[in-house]
Amino acid sequence: MDSEDIYENVPNNNSKDTPGPRTQNHSxxxxxxxxxxxxxxxxxxxxxxxxxxxxxxxxxxxxxxxxxxxxxxxAKLIKDPGQVFFSMSNEEMNWSESRQYCRDREADLVIIHTEEKQKFISSFIKERVWIGLSDENKSNLTWVDNSLLNHGFWDKGEPNSLDENCIELDPGRGPVKNWNDLQCSQNIKCICEK
The missing domain is CATH 1.20.5 (Single alpha-helices involved in coiled-coils or other helix-helix interfaces)
Structure with missing residues (x-):
């Protein structure tokens, strides 16, 4: 059979001759x-x-x-209503290092003369801190401004040791009477006042 004969039998689908809708080509x-x-x-x-x-x-x-x-x-900066600023250290240090830490920030360890200030500080402190009270010179307890202690906020039975010459504030002991004497070489955080 001849190739022309095969194509003669195939119907021609010319779209021009076909009635009805036209479709688009693939392209x-x-x-x-x-x-x-x-x-x-x-x-x-x-x-x-x-x-x-x-x-x-x-x-x-x-x-x-x-x-x-x-x-x-x-620095955990807290402002007292009396325009005093408090700052708590983030690291633990002994008492002397704590005092130097405060001095490097143009401040000093906190001094507490009144119950109002004691309650205020105890209200925002959540852990033990050094305060600015010691008897390093083996005489009377003295604040960092060289004033003598007139009234303290000691926990029951404190101060209790001759070889513990620096004072901490421990809010876990209560809101007011929470001072404790410690050896100055112990490492705890501190609170500064400016």
Whole structure:
């Protein structure tokens, strides 16, 4: 059989001669799908970029808040109504190192003469701290400003030892009567006053 004979028997599907709706050829369908996909890609990209911007804005805002919080609380600065500022150390030191820590910050260990101040300090201190009272010179208890102790807020049975010459405030012992004498070489945090 001849190749011409085979093609003679195949019906001719010429779209010009066929009544009814015309369909697009394959290359036209690809172009339309490409445009449709392109639009969706553009919308999806825009939405993703918008979400990334929002997430970055939230992240930057949280970082700013975190940095501000850390800056304000790093030294745990507390303001007394009498315009006195208190600062608590973040690290534990002996009494002499604690005093130097305060002096390096243009302050000194806290001096407590009144019950009001004692209650105020005890209200925000959550752990044991050195205060500015000692008898390092083996005489009377003396504040860091060289004034003598007139009235103390001692825990029951304190002071109790001749070799414990520095004083801590321990809020775990109560809100008012919470002073304890310790050896000055012990390491605890301190509270400074400016």
């Amino acid at each position: 036209q369908d690809e172009g339309k799908d490409g445009k449709c996909r392109g639009r969706w890609c553009l919308v999806l990209t825009t939405v993703c970029l918008g979400l990334i911007c929002v997430i970055l804005l939230v992240f930057i805002t949280l970082q700013y808040i975190n940095i501000t919080y850390l800056t304000e609380t790093n």
